[in-house]
Amino acid sequence: MGGKKKITEVLDDTCGKIFYNEPMSQHTSLKVGGNADALIVIESEDQLMQIVGKLKAAEINCLPVGNLTNIIVRDGGYRGAILLMSGLKEINCEQIPDGGHYICAQAGAALASVVGLSAAHELTGLEFCAGIPGSVGGAVWMNAGAFGAEIKDVITEVALLTADGEKIILKKEEIVFSYRRTVLPPEAIILQARLKLEKGDRKQIQDKIREITQTRREKHPLAYPNAGSVFKNLPGEPAGRIIEEIGLKGKACGDAEVSFMHANFIVNKGNATATDVLALISIIADTAKKEKGIDLETEVIVVGEN
């Protein structure tokens, strides 16, 4: 009797905007990936709680995502629901009597909007995020960083939805941050982050943002779909340099190619599949191990079925 319910039986009109059997290649920044059983656009915390409750009760997987700029979904797609947090995008700027300046941003807010708002309020500390194409939730989960700074440097609190459906707030001291990963309770969904910034000089902030954006334009292959840095850097040794030294710049699998401009980027020259990208990742990792004895670890997150 019964058996496991199908996702279409678990979700209904009250769950908001749902796209069934949705090609993830239309959503990932690399433009690769198979179909997700469902992609749900999250518009409010209440809706999120309701949906997660229903999916958990039916033992259906779910995966929160921001702007999918650091994810590879395998070509077999994702069994379960991808929760696109893009509707949770409120950002507020607060000044409290001790003189502290804070930005509270919901998980789906674009980092670009947060950087823009902080600059408009003459707040410094987030300039390093200029040009990172992700969301606040993705940046917190990945402990996104660049130019010697990381999102952990400005975080004071993170609000989460726990696996038990409870909303909790963790203070910075209660969170373990590492290089490109933040350790959070299993299956927690980031709802919001509170960031502490400093009052700065408008011109200096704008100049810094301009300089960083320019550097990215010069160094990153932005003309092609990509997912940013594929591998984590090693202490004092950028992964891009290692990949260049082992002679893999320009190496291709199908339409996936190690960028000539920056060897730690894999670009999609047209019709690459996730299989092509993952084959190229394996070649890079195997060659680095064989030729230099180095274990390269991926920064990009790989999900889904083969």
Ligand SMILES: Cc1cc2nc3c(=O)[nH]c(=O)nc-3n(C[C@H](O)[C@H](O)[C@H](O)COP(=O)(O)OP(=O)(O)OC[C@H]3O[C@@H](n4cnc5c(N)ncnc54)[C@H](O)[C@@H]3O)c2cc1C
């Ligand atoms: C051109 C380019 C340049 C980049 N430059 C940088 C850079 O300089 N520094 C850097 O660190 N990164 C960089 N990235 C990678 C990426 O943009 C960042 O890691 C970004 O923070 C990911 O955000 P996202 O919203 O796209 O996350 P997604 O790719 O959607 O998700 C990434 C991970 O976070 C999890 N996640 C997302 N939202 C939530 C949530 N609300 N709750 C729980 N988990 C969540 C997902 O499940 C997934 O595991 C770059 C990418 C590109 C394409």
